[in-house]
Each structure stands twice: as structure tokens, then as C-alpha cells.
Amino acid sequence: MLEATIIRNGYVVDPESAKIEKKEVGILEGKFIDPSIIKGKVGYVNYIDAKESYVAPGFIDIHTHVFKDYTYLGIAADEIGINQGVTTIVDAGSTGIEHYEVFKRKIMNTSKTEVLAFLNISKKGLCNGGAELANLEDLMDMAEAEKIFETEASILGLKARMSSSVVKDTGIKPLIHARKLSDALNVPIMVHIGNPPPLIEEILPMLKKGDIVTHAFHGKQKNRIITSNQTLLPAAIDCLNRGVLFDVGHGSASFSFKTLAVYKKKYQYPFSISSDLHIKNYNEPVGSLMQTMSKIRGLGYSLLEVVQAVTSLPAKTLQLNEQGTFAYGTRADVTLFYEKEKSARLIDSEGDALMVEKVIEPYLTIREGRKVFESNAGTIQNGN
Ligand SMILES: [Zn+2]
Incomplete structure (x- = not known):
């Protein structure tokens, strides 16, 4: 029947x-x-x-960490997936090529939530701590990248975490390598921005249409997308005009109400909303993808905009044809x-509070x- x-x-x-x-x-x-x-x-x-x-349409969270038991921050996929109204989650670089088979077997194949991945450009991913790009010998090489992207449809692109605690002395070099892989394989790069080195002025010009900047609205002193005179960096505007997607990637240290409020005043480029949820920020400050959406609603974005930011927008950017649509x-x-x-006091990664009524x-x-x-x-x- x-x-x-x-x-x-x-x-x-x-x-x-x-x-x-x-x-x-x-x-x-x-x-x-x-x-x-x-x-x-x-x-x-x-x-x-x-x-x-x-x-x-089922919500999509394009930045999460669900490699439970194999990384220091992994959380159970269904916990932040279907149990929080999210039908598709993308793990953002917890696994590199060395542990992908385990990730697939233990996480992707056992979760009720659809689990996809950005593969870390470090072979070790986050399975060996959080400085995975400090040694250039750990970068995935072209031949192995070609092979895995050819067979694994669940891998959407590459993850490059470009901040000082991850790259140490290698600076921009891992991203130069990621660019080569990305161009050869025709897959996007999700770049995480944070404290320099490398400088955001070095990172942004390297990105192309379809790439994603996560932690785009962080509030750190350096490497913000907003300048001291409260406008977007010229390199950020160029990036958006080329078709690079800015993504929230809330996380423990990477979302600031102040940064997004400045952006909202002057700029209409849509951005995706993701949580960067993992075991250490699940209770606070992140909570859930929906709580992140509530914060962004609280800053004045419409319900339709925050829904598009977790459905059609990430689906189109990542060419997910079965998701983010009622077609x-x-x-x-x-x-x-x-x-x-409901009145609630919600906090961002800087500890700033926002009172919301919904x-x-x-x-x-x-x-x-x-x-x-x-x-x-x-x-x-x-x-x-
Ligand atoms: Zn992350």
C-alpha cells in the first residue's frame, strides 16, 4: 500500500x-x-x-561537530539534529581523510539525522587536537582527495580553519593548498576565520563563488569583517559580490550581536545561520540552531529570512537539490x-545579552x- x-x-x-x-x-x-x-x-x-x-522544509545546520567519541568536542548527531528540528547537519571538519571511514560507519550511517561533511584539509581532522594545520605534512594530498570526492557523495567540500591556534606558524599556506584542491575538484571550501595569523585581508581575496566564510560575524578584536568606522572591509564586500556566502557559525567564541547589528544597518547580503554546536557550547552560549535563529530574529530579521537562512540558502549554495525546498x-x-x-535573555559568544520577546x-x-x-x-x- x-x-x-x-x-x-x-x-x-x-x-x-x-x-x-x-x-x-x-x-x-x-x-x-x-x-x-x-x-x-x-x-x-x-x-x-x-x-x-x-x-x-527540514532545517539544515551547515556547521556542527558530531564526531562523538573520536574528537574532543563531538556531540551526538540526533541530539542537535532531529531532536532540535534539524533534519540535515553538516559536520565542519571534525574528520579528515584518515578517519572518514569511521565517521561514516559510526556517525553518518547510524544517525536518524542526515549527516553530511566538510572534510578537513588536515588528514587528521580534529581527531588529534585543535592545531590540525600546524604541520604542512598533515595536509591531504591531491591524489587522495580526488579519490575520496569521487566516491563519497556525503562530502560536500573542504574545511580550512584559518586562525592562529590552528595554523600556528604555517600562516596562509594551508589555504593556498585548499584552494588548489578545491579548484581541481570543483568543490567549495568552508573557511573559518578567527584570530590572526593569517590576516582576514589575506584570506578573503582567495575565496570564490560558492565558498563559505563561517564565523563571519565574530566579535574578536582583530580579523573582523567590520572596520573601525563601522563599515564592511572592502575585501568582505568584494567577497560577497563574487558570490561567497557568509555564515554565522555561532560557537563558543564566534558570534557577536554587535558585529551583526552593524552589518544589518547597512548591508542586505543574505547569510546562512549555523550553530557550530559541539559538546562544549551546547548548554551555552549556543543551545541550538533554533535558539541561534531566535537571537537573529531578536536583532530584527524576519521569520522568513531566518528560515531561508537554514533552508533554501544553504541548500542552493551547497547544491543540495533534495533539501531546503517544498518542490x-x-x-x-x-x-x-x-x-x-516568551521573554528570554539570550547571550552571544562575547557574553553580551539580548532581550527577546519571541x-x-x-x-x-x-x-x-x-x-x-x-x-x-x-x-x-x-x-x-
Ligand atoms: Zn567549528
Whole structure:
């Protein structure tokens, strides 16, 4: 018998048509379909009551660390994935080529959340501590990179953590190597920025369309995208104009309300929202992808914008054709969530506080048409 589902009674947030409207979402055999087709042709339909929650394509978090037990910071993928309304997570460089098979077997293949990866350009990834680019001998070579990218569809690109504690004395050299690999393989680089060396003025000009700058809105003294006269660095503007994506990558030390507030005043370039969640920032300051979205909502971005920042925008940048969309025939990953009227004091990585009056919370998570997580938010919502 065909497996058909209709999600009804929800406010559908469609990141592509940029509309929020009350309507139904149809799913047949794990793929989106026009609900009227199901009603006419399929005998039994399983109805999911959205209970007036928002209904969006499954959320994507493009910067996480889920190599649990093999790195010092790994967290369980489902803990920050489906249990928090996130259907696809991308591990950002926890694994290099040396441990990829283990990562695939232990994490990707055992999680209910879809787990994809940016492969660290260091062969060791984060399995040998956090200074993985201090020795140039540890860089993945071209032949091994070609081989693994040819066979592993779950690897989306390369990760290069370009800050002083990671590169030590090698400076910009690891990124020069990453650029060569990226150009030969035609895959993007996610670059992390932080304290120099290398300088942000050395890093940004090396990036091309489709590459991603994570920790883009950090608040460190040096290497910020914002200059002392509160405008974007010329190198950052050039980057955005070339089609490089800026990404939040909140993390323990890499998201500042002040930096984003300055950016928001003058610039409209969209950016993706990711958490950089791992075991050490899970409780605070990050919490979850939705909490990160609540912070950005609190700075004045619209609900549609923060949903696009975790669905259509990262999906398009990373050429994920099955994710971030309600297009008929694509995989039915769905995130149901509430935006609750609730006062909360949220903090960024600098310890600055923001009072918000609304918070985004997960209700139901659906993967390939099936419910994989339900919180009690729907019951509470109905009861008040
Ligand atoms: Zn990270």
C-alpha cells in the first residue's frame, strides 16, 4: 500500500516563494506531492495535525561537530539534529581523510539525522587536537582527495580553519593548498576565520563563488569583517559580490550581536545561520540552531529570512537539490516549529545579552515523510 501523509492546520513557510500561508503539505512515498493528488487517488491518508505551528522544509545546520567519541568536542548527531528540528547537519571538519571511514560507519550511517561533511584539509581532522594545520605534512594530498570526492557523495567540500591556534606558524599556506584542491575538484571550501595569523585581508581575496566564510560575524578584536568606522572591509564586500556566502557559525567564541547589528544597518547580503554546536557550547552560549535563529530574529530579521537562512540558502549554495525546498518530487524532510511569545535573555559568544520577546522552538520533525521527533510543544500550545 502507498504511504501517503497530509500535514494540515499549519502555516507553511515556503522559503522559495517567500510566502507564509495556511495550507496543506502532501507527502507520498517520502516525497512531496500536491495534496489534492493524494486525496483523489490514495485510499488511506495519514493526517498530521500541525496544531497551528509553522511548517518549513527540514532545517539544515551547515556547521556542527558530531564526531562523538573520536574528537574532543563531538556531540551526538540526533541530539542537535532531529531532536532540535534539524533534519540535515553538516559536520565542519571534525574528520579528515584518515578517519572518514569511521565517521561514516559510526556517525553518518547510524544517525536518524542526515549527516553530511566538510572534510578537513588536515588528514587528521580534529581527531588529534585543535592545531590540525600546524604541520604542512598533515595536509591531504591531491591524489587522495580526488579519490575520496569521487566516491563519497556525503562530502560536500573542504574545511580550512584559518586562525592562529590552528595554523600556528604555517600562516596562509594551508589555504593556498585548499584552494588548489578545491579548484581541481570543483568543490567549495568552508573557511573559518578567527584570530590572526593569517590576516582576514589575506584570506578573503582567495575565496570564490560558492565558498563559505563561517564565523563571519565574530566579535574578536582583530580579523573582523567590520572596520573601525563601522563599515564592511572592502575585501568582505568584494567577497560577497563574487558570490561567497557568509555564515554565522555561532560557537563558543564566534558570534557577536554587535558585529551583526552593524552589518544589518547597512548591508542586505543574505547569510546562512549555523550553530557550530559541539559538546562544549551546547548548554551555552549556543543551545541550538533554533535558539541561534531566535537571537537573529531578536536583532530584527524576519521569520522568513531566518528560515531561508537554514533552508533554501544553504541548500542552493551547497547544491543540495533534495533539501531546503517544498518542490514536488523532492525528499519530504519537514520541520514544524512554533514561535512562542516568551521573554528570554539570550547571550552571544562575547557574553553580551539580548532581550527577546519571541523564541523559536521545535514541535515535530519529519524525515522522508515519517515523524522522527515530537516535542510536547504542540500539547502546551493547545492548552493555552
Ligand atoms: Zn567549528
